[in-house]
Amino acid sequence: MEKIIKEAIYIQSPTYIGSYKEEDCIFLLKDISHLVTEKDDKEREEDINDGVHYSQMLPFEDTPSDEYMNIFYESLKENAMKVAVNTLRICEQILKNKGNDVILVSLARGGTPVGVLAKRYIKYKYNIDCPHYSLSIIRDKGLDENALIYIINKHKSTNIQFIDAWTGKGVVNHTLEKACREFNMKYEVDIDSGLAVLSDVGRCAKIYGTREDFLIPSACLNSTGSGLISRTFLDDKIISKHDFHGAKYYSNWKDIDCSNYFVDYISELFEKIDTKSGDKYTDINIKTAREDLIDIQKRFGVDSIRKIKAGIGETTRVLLRKIPYKILVSDINNPNVKYVLLLAKDRGIPIEIYKDMNYLCCALVTFAE
Incomplete structure (x- = not known):
């Protein structure tokens, strides 16, 4: 059944931001590159002790060191097939649960590379071109409502699948559940808060590839592994009620960006995955x-x-x-x-x-x- 949110505030169309191809991912984020000055750990710790929320500032990011890059490349070589196999696993479950008209929505920024991989795998295996957006979720603040409204109204559907890379303590999952519950009550819709992740170590995702704790290579990098996007930002001095949550776009780092290299590397392995890789696997965890x-x-x-x-x-x-x-x-x-x-x-x-x-x-x- 078609669904739109008529009573919602006016939401503008997104402006292109990030280093992924538009057919891979659309970031629903406001570019705040020239509006916010980054802070180091000491400054942020002082601000937080004074009651400032972490989302009201951005941490200082530097270009990745050789140490970063060596670990990224080595872990990619070692764990690429594991990433590809677990992408297969979550995609098969997503299509089984949501059908062919699913809208993929990754959580910026760590979940974005996995969302790109999911979109690519479904296109490769089933020739289904799922929309894929990436939006902001912030602890204590929730999901970006404007971004959700934009997606629902554009596609006239609430058939959304949220995607992240892994679960740790379950904070994101809890934030997502609470935000969707409140959004559903406010707008009388039925968005499913179930999360899909490659590695569900925290034992809280609805869909997961494995519960093994393994290193997803993109975790070694900051913006240069996630579309050249900073952590997301929310401060009403800069983000109005009509805006998407904010992020800085490190467009000057295009020459050292590994975002597309990572998803290209994994995508090339899809044809090499054993078809039995999607079979049932062992749940190795004991405690929550x-x-x-x-x-x-x-x-x-x-x-x-x-x-x-x-x-x-x-x-x-x-x-x-x-x-x-x-x-x-x-x-x-x-x-x-x-x-x-x-x-x-x-x-x-x-x-x-x-x-x-x-x-x-x-x-x-x-x-x-």
């Missing part, structure tokens, strides 16, 4: 994410769950961008943690073996946004 986090918080005296960066993706990001005070590893012999061990050793960060968790590793930090 919340149980894991509470246990870690008690065991190591962490005063806030936000100071636990859970999973190999988040741990790798933290090691590349900040200095955690301790790394927890559940299996030191697992080849997936070799980069974590190397980075921690180089930075003099202590590693502790902690087997009683689903996560392959976690980082404990002193400052959390």
Whole structure:
């Protein structure tokens, strides 16, 4: 049944932003490149302590170091087929649940490369050209309502599938569920908040490829792995009630952008995937994410769950961008943690073996946004 939101505020069409081809992804974001000045960790920590929300500022981003790039390329070579196989798995479930007229909506920015891969796989395998948008979701603030309204009114449909790369602590999933519940009540629609991810370590996604904690290579990079887009931004001094949430577009980094290289590399593997790869696989987890986090918080005296960066993706990001005070590893012999061990050793960060968790590793930090 066709659906539009007649009572909604007027939403303009999106302006092209980002480095993906328009047929791969349309970012529903306002370009704030010349409107916001980035801040370093110290400035942001001071602002947050003064009550400023993390979404009202952007972290400083630098060009990726050789260390970043080496880990990206090596992990891509090692885990590319795993990414491709799990893309197959989530796409088959998405089509089974949603049908051929599904609208793919990835969560900017980490989920965007996976959304591009999902669109490409469905086109490759079934010749179905699903629309794919990427929009903002912000902890404590919710989804970008204007972006959702734009999608619904353009396609006259609420048949949306949300996509992210992985689950960690389940914060995004909780935020998504709450936002969709409130949006559905407000506009009398029926958007499904179920999330599709490649790796559901947090045990909270409706659709997932695996629950194994493995390094998705795009997690090693910031904007240069996600369409040259910054973290999303929301401040009513810059974002009006008619705007999409904001993001900076690093257009000056086109020469070092790996966003399309990553999705092209994985897409070329689709024809090589064993057809049995979509068969049932083992659910290796025992505890829920919340149980894991509470246990870690008690065991190591962490005063806030936000100071636990859970999973190999988040741990790798933290090691590349900040200095955690301790790394927890559940299996030191697992080849997936070799980069974590190397980075921690180089930075003099202590590693502790902690087997009683689903996560392959976690980082404990002193400052959390």
